[in-house]
Amino acid sequence: MSESLKIRTESLEIAQKYQPKRRYLLAILQDIQKHYNYLPAEAMETVARYLSVPLVKVYGMATFYKAFSLTPKGKYIIKVCDGTACHIKGSVNLLDEVKMILGIEPGQTTDDGLFSLETVACIGACGLAPVAVINDEYHGNLTPASLRQILEQYQGGMKDAK
Amino acid sequence: MQNKKTIFICCGTGCQANGSMKIYQAMLKAISGLNLDVEVIPDIKKTGCHGLCQKGPLVHIAPKEITYIHVKTADVPEIIERSIIKDEVIDRLLYFDKQQNAKVQSKSDWTFEKKQYRIALRHCGGIANDSIDDYIDKGGYQGLEKVLKTMTPEEVIDVIKKSGLRGRGGGGFPTGLKWTFAAKAQGDVKYVICNGDEGDPGAFMDRSIMEGDPHTVLEGMAICGYAIGANQGFLYIRDEYGLAVENMRKAIADAHSKGLLGKNICDSGFAFDAEVVRGGGAFVCGEETSLIHSIEGSTGEPTPKPPFPANQGLWGKPTIINNVETWANVPVIINKGADWFAAIGSEKSKGTKVFALVGKINNTGLVEVPMGIKLREIIYDIGGGVGKNRKFKAVQTGGPSGGCIPESKLDLPIDYDSLIAEGSMMGSGGMIVIDDRTCMVEFARYYLKFLSEESCGKCVPCREGIKSMLKILTDICEGRGQAGDIELLEEIGAMVKANSLCGLGKTAPNPVLSNIANFRDEFEAHINDKRCPAGVCKNLTKLYIDSKVCIGCGLCVKSCPVGAISGEKKQPHVLDEEKCIKCSSCRERCAVDAVRVR
Ligand SMILES: Cc1cc2nc3c(=O)[nH]c(=O)nc-3n(C[C@H](O)[C@H](O)[C@H](O)COP(=O)(O)O)c2cc1C
Numbered sequence: 103m104s105e106s107l108k109i110r111t112e113s114l115e116i117a118q119k120y121q122p123k124r125r126y127l128l129a130i131l132q133d134i135q136k137h138y139n140y141l142p143a144e145a146m147e148t149v150a151r152y153l154s155v156p157l158v159k160v161y162g163m164a165t166f167y168k169a170f171s172l173t174p175k176g177k178y179i180i181k182v183c184d185g186t187a188c189h190i191k192g193s194v195n196l197l198d199e200v201k202m203i204l205g206i207e208p209g210q211t212t213d214d215g216l217f218s219l220e221t222v223a224c225i226g227a228c229g230l231a232p233v234a235v236i237n238d239e240y241h242g243n244l245t246p247a248s249l250r251q252i253l254e255q256y257q258g259g260m261k262d263a264k
Numbered sequence: 265m266q267n268k269k270t271i272f273i274c275c276g277t278g279c280q281a282n283g284s285m286k287i288y289q290a291m292l293k294a295i296s297g298l299n300l301d302v303e304v305i306p307d308i309k310k311t312g313c314h315g316l317c318q319k320g321p322l323v324h325i326a327p328k329e330i331t332y333i334h335v336k337t338a339d340v341p342e343i344i345e346r347s348i349i350k351d352e353v354i355d356r357l358l359y360f361d362k363q364q365n366a367k368v369q370s371k372s373d374w375t376f377e378k379k380q381y382r383i384a385l386r387h388c389g390g391i392a393n394d395s396i397d398d399y400i401d402k403g404g405y406q407g408l409e410k411v412l413k414t415m416t417p418e419e420v421i422d423v424i425k426k427s428g429l430r431g432r433g434g435g436g437f438p439t440g441l442k443w444t445f446a447a448k449a450q451g452d453v454k455y456v457i458c459n460g461d462e463g464d465p466g467a468f469m470d471r472s473i474m475e476g477d478p479h480t481v482l483e484g485m486a487i488c489g490y491a492i493g494a495n496q497g498f499l500y501i502r503d504e505y506g507l508a509v510e511n512m513r514k515a516i517a518d519a520h521s522k523g524l525l526g527k528n529i530c531d532s533g534f535a536f537d538a539e540v541v542r543g544g545g546a547f548v549c550g551e552e553t554s555l556i557h558s559i560e561g562s563t564g565e566p567t568p569k570p571p572f573p574a575n576q577g578l579w580g581k582p583t584i585i586n587n588v589e590t591w592a593n594v595p596v597i598i599n600k601g602a603d604w605f606a607a608i609g610s611e612k613s614k615g616t617k618v619f620a621l622v623g624k625i626n627n628t629g630l631v632e633v634p635m636g637i638k639l640r641e642i643i644y645d646i647g648g649g650v651g652k653n654r655k656f657k658a659v660q661t662g663g664p665s666g667g668c669i670p671e672s673k674l675d676l677p678i679d680y681d682s683l684i685a686e687g688s689m690m691g692s693g694g695m696i697v698i699d700d701r702t703c704m705v706e707f708a709r710y711y712l713k714f715l716s717e718e719s720c721g722k723c724v725p726c727r728e729g730i731k732s733m734l735k736i737l738t739d740i741c742e743g744r745g746q747a748g749d750i751e752l753l754e755e756i757g758a759m760v761k762a763n764s765l766c767g768l769g770k771t772a773p774n775p776v777l778s779n780i781a782n783f784r785d786e787f788e789a790h791i792n793d794k795r796c797p798a799g800v801c802k803n804l805t806k807l808y809i810d811s812k813v814c815i816g817c818g819l820c821v822k823s824c825p826v827g828a829i830s831g832e833k834k835q836p837h838v839l840d841e842e843k844c845i846k847c848s849s850c851r852e853r854c855a856v857d858a859v860r861v862r
Pocket of ligand 1: 430432436460463547549553586590767
């Protein structure tokens with residue numbers, strides 16, 4: 103089966119967990135995003151057809167909501183919390199540190215596909231501010247220096263992807 | 265079985281981030297490995313947030329009322345050995361209450377708790393967050409049963425009206441009045457929505473309620489359904505709130521299996537169902553018309569009001585949309601009565617409000633206080649004052665729609681109206697304490713950057729106005745500020761406020777305007793002297809080590825990520841300005857405040 107056909111088949115299976123009603127568009131796209139870590143074009147076409155919604159509307163959803171990405175994300179997704187509490191406790195310095203080490207801006211992925219950098223607005227762990235989440239692991243009370251050490255562990259392959 | 269003990273392990277997001285799930289697992293494992301008498305085997309409950317997130321993971325043991333803080337998995341065997349099998353208290357794990365200058369055994373005696381009054385959070389931390397039986401044991405669903413069996417819909421609305429309950433989602437609209445509109449609206453299909461989008465970056469009370477006490481939200485919604493004649497509810501929850509979604513879905517399923525949701529609830533003939541919709545991660549979707557469009561499967565763009573959702577909401581049908589915390593108050597009001605509730609709080613704001621007390625404060629966490637309490641009491645009595653003995657500068661409320669309240673206003677009794685009078689607002693309940701190391705210009709810029717990304721772009725004043733204000737603020741922060749910038753910000757701000765379509769734009773200039781009003785000198789220092797007094801804006805900051813103060817301990821050397829600091833042990837150190845990236849790590853680390861801003 104070609105890659106593209108595979109995506110169409112899989113994404114149809116995901117969509118069919120819901121009735122073909124417009125109101126399930128957001129939920130279906132979220133499930134697809136979870137499955138692939140992004141929204142492949144073939145999947146969006148499949149969903150548009152399944153729900154009888156114009157493709158442009160699906161694309162509109164994909165670009166409107168932050169949860170969606172149109173390009174594949176890295177193996178490790180670094181989310182630096184930039185909620186207010188983290189911000190005033192220096193999350194900008196953490197971001198600068200990651201940018202310096204990995205050479206990527208928020209929203210980008212390293213060329214080797216290992217890391218994506220994102221900012222999030224509050225993950226509700228303000229007691230540990232400033233916080234970063236790498237895949238599902240929380241790291242609190244960070245400083246640029248401690249974040250560097252953590253990233254080095256991931257770079258050295260000492261942490262397994264979840 | 266009086267000896268039966270219960271262990272409550274906080275598994276709210278804050279404590280989970282600190283590893284509380286591992287403690288829960290370790291407890292289960294340790295207990296099962298011990299072959300204990302049935303009498304001695306404790307109940308182990310995963311609960312929602314206990315409040316003092318800073319000290320997590322928190323573990324509470326009843327009935328002896330022992331609260332342990334910063335518990336680690338390594339502490340589990342000792343806790344079981346000494347506090348479960350025996351009745352001892354492990355001193356080492358108790359909270360040291362600075363204000364009382366003593367270790368305190370039970371959280372109910374912490375100074376942190378003294379001025380709090382829990383209504384919305386009444387069960388958080390005290391019941392297993394995935395157990396309908398626990399909720400029912402605490403009197404849950406009695407409110408629903410009461411309205412179905414003994415009250416007419418009009419009577420229910422009357423109680424809510426008389427209680428004086430106002431919406432906790434930010435606007436403070438009287439809840440009972442809103443319900444009247446929907447009850448009077450024509451139509452046989454109506455809807456009830458719970459707004460769990462919680463977009464304010466710095467607020468997590470709704471999340472904690474949904475995680476820790478999901479049934480109270482469902483019960484509130486069902487009561488409203490009965491009052492206005494709706495049979496279907498939707499809970500719109502941020503997708504990032506995985507645990508809230510999970511617990512809420514389980515709560516819905518459990519309520520169904522007990523006949524508390526679904527058809528013919530409590531044999532009354534009334535039917536009500538609820539469904540979770542995961543949000544897509546857009547701040548504007550917290551705005552009610554946007555949220556409704558998002559549930560319908562569209563992009564979450566706002567539409568003008570009127571028509572108000574109470575008349576024409578979801579799929580054009582009359583719809584009541586309330587905030588999570590508002591819902592959590594409803595069952596209690598029904599049970600205890602309007603007069604009881606109206607006796608709490610201030611004249612025009614009844615009841616309590618939950619705040620996420622965060623930032624440069626000693627006790628970070630969720631606090632619930634009666635309306636009308638003074639800011640000073642929250643910050644100094646409950647919060648234990650500003651962290652690291654720094655100087656208090658301001659407290660921010662209302663998130664991206666609010667503003668900063670300076671020290672001179674600390675005796676302000678807080679309620680909806682007093683905060684608005686100060687150019688801020690209640691908002692959803694973020695309360696961020698700021699010390700002298702936060703730059704008020706950069707802080708205003710932070711909110712505008714957030715808002716410029718979250719503005720949906722539909723109306724021009726909001727889209728373009730925020731963008732140009734952000735550009736001016738960025739210029740000021742980066743050293744390109746010019747005379748006249750402050751006035752220009754004020755002018756654009758007034759325009760955006762007056763002309764935007766929805767609440768996002770209407771309130772977006774608040775963080776800027778309030779900071780200018782209260783901290784104009786900081787803006788002027790940036791523009792005129794090209795200096796950031798707080799030492800935050802990197803282009804305008806120069807750090808140095810005061811050789812008269814430095815004790816040469818070397819902590820700063822270790823904290824510097826670029827190796828810009830050098831010096832002999834016990835001798836004053838030197839900071840190389842060429843190498844320095846102004847991250848302030850050294851300044852945060854220094855115990856004697858020797859790192860200074862030029
Ligand atoms: C930009 C914007 C964001 C909002 N975000 C939220 C939110 O996250 N949660 C919430 O309950 N209300 C939010 N609101 C307020 C809602 O529009 C609405 O007033 C509220 O859900 C009504 O419930 P209440 O009366 O119980 O407060 C927001 C409003 C605006 C303008």
